[in-house]
Amino acid sequence: MSSSDDIHTRVTAPGGVPAMTAQGTPAAQPGAAAQPAAFASVDEVAARFLAHSYVCDRRTATAIHLAERLQKPILVEGPAGVGKTELAKTLAAVLGTELVRLQCYEGLDEGKALYEWEYGKQLLYTQILRDKIGEVLSGTSTLSEAVDRIGQQATAFFSEKFLLDRPLLTAIRAPHRVVLLIDEVDRAEQEFEAFLLEVLSDFQVSVPELGTLRARFPPMVILTSNNVRELSDALKRRCLHLFFDYPSAERELEIVRLRAPEAARGLSEAVVRVVQGVRTLDLKKKPSVSETLDWVRALTILSTDQLTPALAEETLNLILKYEGDIERAKDKLPELLAGKKA
Numbered sequence: 001m002s003s004s005d006d007i008h009t010r011v012t013a014p015g016g017v018p019a020m021t022a023q024g025t026p027a028a029q030p031g032a033a034a035q036p037a038a039f040a041s042v043d044e045v046a047a048r049f050l051a052h053s054y055v056c057d058r059r060t061a062t063a064i065h066l067a068e069r070l071q072k073p074i075l076v077e078g079p080a081g082v083g084k085t086e087l088a089k090t091l092a093a094v095l096g097t098e099l100v101r102l103q104c105y106e107g108l109d110e111g112k113a114l115y116e117w118e119y120g121k122q123l124l125y126t127q128i129l130r131d132k133i134g135e136v137l138s139g140t141s142t143l144s145e146a147v148d149r150i151g152q153q154a155t156a157f158f159s160e161k162f163l164l165d166r167p168l169l170t171a172i173r174a175p176h177r178v179v180l181l182i183d184e185v186d187r188a189e190q191e192f193e194a195f196l197l198e199v200l201s202d203f204q205v206s207v208p209e210l211g212t213l214r215a216r217f218p219p220m221v222i223l224t225s226n227n228v229r230e231l232s233d234a235l236k237r238r239c240l241h242l243f244f245d246y247p248s249a250e251r252e253l254e255i256v257r258l259r260a261p262e263a264a265r266g267l268s269e270a271v272v273r274v275v276q277g278v279r280t281l282d283l284k285k286k287p288s289v290s291e292t293l294d295w296v297r298a299l300t301i302l303s304t305d306q307l308t309p310a311l312a313e314e315t316l317n318l319i320l321k322y323e324g325d326i327e328r329a330k331d332k333l334p335e336l337l338a339g340k341k342a
C-alpha cells in the first residue's frame with residue numbers, strides 16, 4: 001500500500017461549499033475580517049507539518065489547504081491512535097495559534113459547549129450588593145412591583161461580566177483565528193450534532209440577553225470521530241472528509257523516526273515490522289501508532305538496539321491490551337519477527 005492509499009479524502013457536494021466571490025475565493029462571512037492565506041500550496045502544508053514532526057500525506061495536506069481556503073471544517077474518521085487529534089494540535093502549532101478543544105461525551109449540551117451564565121458569581125454579587133438592591137426596591141409595596149423593578153435591572157446581571165465562555169464561544173470570539181478541535185463528536189448525541197451544524201454554518205450564536213455574537217475571525221475547525229455511531233449526512237456534507245487508517249509500514253517508520261529519534265534504526269524497523277504483522281491477526285484490539293511509539297520508546301529505555309524474540313515476548317503488553325491477543329501474537333512471533341505474513 002502506498003503511503004497515500006490508507007487515507008481517503010472526499011470533498012463534499014457543491015451545496016456545502018460557501019458562496020464564491022468573482023476572484024474564486026470564498027465570500028467572507030458577514031462581519032468576518034479578511035484573512036491572508038496561510039498556505040501557498042499543498043506542498044507547503046506537508047512541509048510545515050513535517051517541520052512539526054507530523055507526517056502528513058498528500059490527501060491530508062490537500063484537505064487542509066482546501067479547508068483553509070474554503071473555510072470548511074475537516075471531519076477525520078478512523079480507528080484509535082492514528083493521528084486524528086494530533087492533526088488538529090499540529091495545525092494550531094503550524095499556524096502559531098491556540099487550539100481550542102471541545103471534548104465530546106454522552107450528555108454534552110449547549111451549556112457546556114457554548115456558554116453558561118456564571119450563577120455563583122451572580123449570587124455573590126447580589127449578596128454584596130444587598131444594600132443597593134434594597135435602594136432599588138424602596139418605595140415598592142407589592143411583590144409584583146418589586147419583581148418589575150428588579151426586572152428593569154436584569155441586564156446588569158446578564159451582561160458580559162457574568163458570561164462564561166465555553167469552547168465554541170471562545171473560538172467564535174477569539175481576537176484572531178484559532179483552531180477549534182471538536183474531538184470525538186460521535187460520543188455526543190445526535191441532537192448535539194444538529195446544534196453543531198447551526199454553529200458551524202455561520203459561526204454566529206444568539207445569546208438572548210446580549211444579541212448575536214458573530215466571529216470576526218472564523219476558526220479552522222477539525223472534528224474527529226472513532227465511529228462509535230454513524231454521523232449524519234448533513235454534518236458530513238458540510239465537511240471535507242478524511243479517513244485515517246493504520247499507516248503503511250513506510251509511513252509508520254517515518255513517524256517513528258520523527259517521534260522517537262533516540263531509537264536505533266534497526267530497532268525501529270523491527271518494531272514496525274512486527275506491529276504491521278500483528279495488525280493482520282484476528283485481535284480484539286489492534287495496536288495503534290501510539291502503541292508502536294510506546295513500544296519503541298520502552299525498548300530504548302531497556303537499552304536495546306535490536307528486538308530479540310525473548311524481549312519481544314516480554315514486552316508485547318506495550319502494544320496489546322488483552323491477554324487473548326497477547327497469546328495469539330506470541331504464537332506467531334517467529335513469523336512476525338521474520339517479517340513473514342502471520
Ligand SMILES: Nc1ncnc2c1ncn2[C@@H]1O[C@H](COP(=O)(O)OP(=O)(O)OP(=O)(O)O)[C@@H](O)[C@H]1O
Pocket residue numbers: 053054055056079080081082083084085086087224226255259289290293
Ligand atoms: N501522521 C503522524 N505523524 C506524526 N505522529 C503521529 C501521526 N499519526 C499518529 N501519530 C502519533 O500517534 C499518537 C496518537 O495520535 P492521536 O492521539 O492523534 O490519535 P487519535 O487518532 O486521536 O486517537 P483516539 O481516537 O484514540 O483519540 C500521536 O500523539 C502521535 O505521536
Ligand SMILES: [Mg+2]
Pocket residue numbers: 084085086183224
Ligand atoms: Mg484523539
